[in-house]
Amino acid sequence: MGGRRHLEPVRDGPYNPDERSSTPAFGQRRASVRTLTVDELPTVFQPIVDLRNGHVFAHEALVRCTVDAFASPLGLFQQALFEGDCGRIGRLIRESAFARCPALPIFVNLHPQELTERWLVRPDDPICFHDHPVYLEVTESATLEYYDLCVSVLKEVCSRTGAFLVVDDLGAGYSNLTRVVDLEPKVVKLDRELVSGIDRAPRKRILVTYLLRMCEELGAKVVAEGIETIDELSCLRDLGIHFGQGYFLARPAYPAATVNWPFGKP
Numbered sequence: 001m002g003g004r005r006h007l008e009p010v011r012d013g014p015y016n017p018d019e020r021s022s023t024p025a026f027g028q029r030r031a032s033v034r035t036l037t038v039d040e041l042p043t044v045f046q047p048i049v050d051l052r053n054g055h056v057f058a059h060e061a062l063v064r065c066t067v068d069a070f071a072s073p074l075g076l077f078q079q080a081l082f083e084g085d086c087g088r089i090g091r092l093i094r095e096s097a098f099a100r101c102p103a104l105p106i107f108v109n110l111h112p113q114e115l116t117e118r119w120l121v122r123p124d125d126p127i128c129f130h131d132h133p134v135y136l137e138v139t140e141s142a143t144l145e146y147y148d149l150c151v152s153v154l155k156e157v158c159s160r161t162g163a164f165l166v167v168d169d170l171g172a173g174y175s176n177l178t179r180v181v182d183l184e185p186k187v188v189k190l191d192r193e194l195v196s197g198i199d200r201a202p203r204k205r206i207l208v209t210y211l212l213r214m215c216e217e218l219g220a221k222v223v224a225e226g227i228e229t230i231d232e233l234s235c236l237r238d239l240g241i242h243f244g245q246g247y248f249l250a251r252p253a254y255p256a257a258t259v260n261w262p263f264g265k266p
Contacts, residue, residue, distance in 0.1 A: 031069035033080045033089055040066050041089070043097040045256040048107065048223055048245045051237045054259060054266030058105035058135065060245065061097035062252050077111055087117030091125065098126035102256055105133040107166060112142035115149040120157050128161050135187060137166040143183055144176050150183060168225075171211060181218060187243075188215050192226030195246075199235040209239055230262055237263075 045059035063073055070076040080089045090111060097108055108127070114120055120127075127134045136154060143150050154165055164186035172191040180188075190208065198204045208224075215222050224236045227246030236244060250257040259266065 031067065031079075033070065033076065033083055033085050036065070036067065036070070036089065036092065038092045038095045041092050041096050042066065042254065043093065043100055044252040044254045045101065046245060046252040047250045047256055047259050048243050049249050049259055049261070051224075051233075051241055051244045054261030054263065056104060056256075056259060057243055058107055058133075059102055059256055060107040060137070060252075061093070061101060061109075063093045063096070080111075081113055086111050086113040087119035090114045091119045091122075094126045098130055100254060101130070103132065105135065106130060107135040107137050109137045109168075110142075110154075112138065112146045112149075115146055115153045120153060121160075125161075127157070127163050134161070134163040135166045136163050137168050137189070139168045140170050140172055140180060140191075143167055144179055147179055154183075171207065177214070184218075185220050187223060188220050189223040189225050189245075190241075195224045195226045195232060195236070196228070197232070199229075199231040205235070205239060208236075208241070212240060233262070 041063055043061045043063055045061055047056045048058045048060060049055070050057045063076070065071060065073070065076050070079065076089070077086065080086045094108055097106065110120070119125065127136070136157065138150065138154070150165075157163060158165055165183060166187040166189060167180055167183065167185040168189040169191045170180065170188050171194045188211075190211065194204055194208055194211075198208065212222050221242045223243040223245055224241045225245045227233050227236065227244050227248045229248055232246075233244060233248060248260065250259050
């Protein structure tokens with residue numbers, strides 16, 4: 001993913017919580033992403049769960065580079081940005097993800113810099129050949145900073161391939177809801193700070209309820225990321241949130257992990 005998702009580690013996004021720094025030791029030559037191959041960019045999958053019944057709605061693909069210098073997706077995309085290679089790296093990650101993905105809808109993250117290159121619009125991109133819905137995920141910050149590109153490139157890709165747009169981290173910082181709305185996302189993911197401790201935070205529940213109603217009126221489904229406790233999960237279900245994702249439900253893994261569903265058999 002794009003924007004803040006690739007610039008700071010988060011536990012349920014395309015980052016490993018145990019990620020290591022990619023900064024080389026003094027006198028050590030920095031590795032280059034230009035030598036990376038698809039086999040060195042395997043992906044794991046985290047379920048996105050229907051909160052009504054515990055069924056898996058989709059999986060999000062998350063890269064886990066096997067090269068030590070880029071074990072952190074943070075370091076991987078920082079170096080790709082430095083070398084001007086974000087488009088190719090994004091394409092390799094999609095090749096890995098679609099080759100391994102389960103027979104379900106899949107969410108794939110886009111770095112905003114990819115929107116300035118032409119990899120995404122190539123007719124042989126893997127997003128064109130998946131037999132299930134494909135969701136292209138960009139952070140809210142990316143949709144604001146790269147708004148014109150999001151409108152032109154992502155809408156072109158979505159209209160040509162049938163993929164859907166996902167806006168991630170809604171509610172982070174200062175939102176420009178008008179621009180988010182104008183992008184007509186199919187799915188909106190709430191910023192994990194809105195989810196954390198929501199069962200103990202009445203003001204968060206009010207804000208999340210407002211965002212949910214707005215998204216529903218605009219035809220978008222809502223995913224709550226970063227669910228880490230049964231109390232958070234129960235609260236989000238009571239509020240009517242459509243989907244959930246987080247360590248309490250299932251950690252990223254390959255093959256995808258079985259969902260922990262505490263409310264009876266899914």
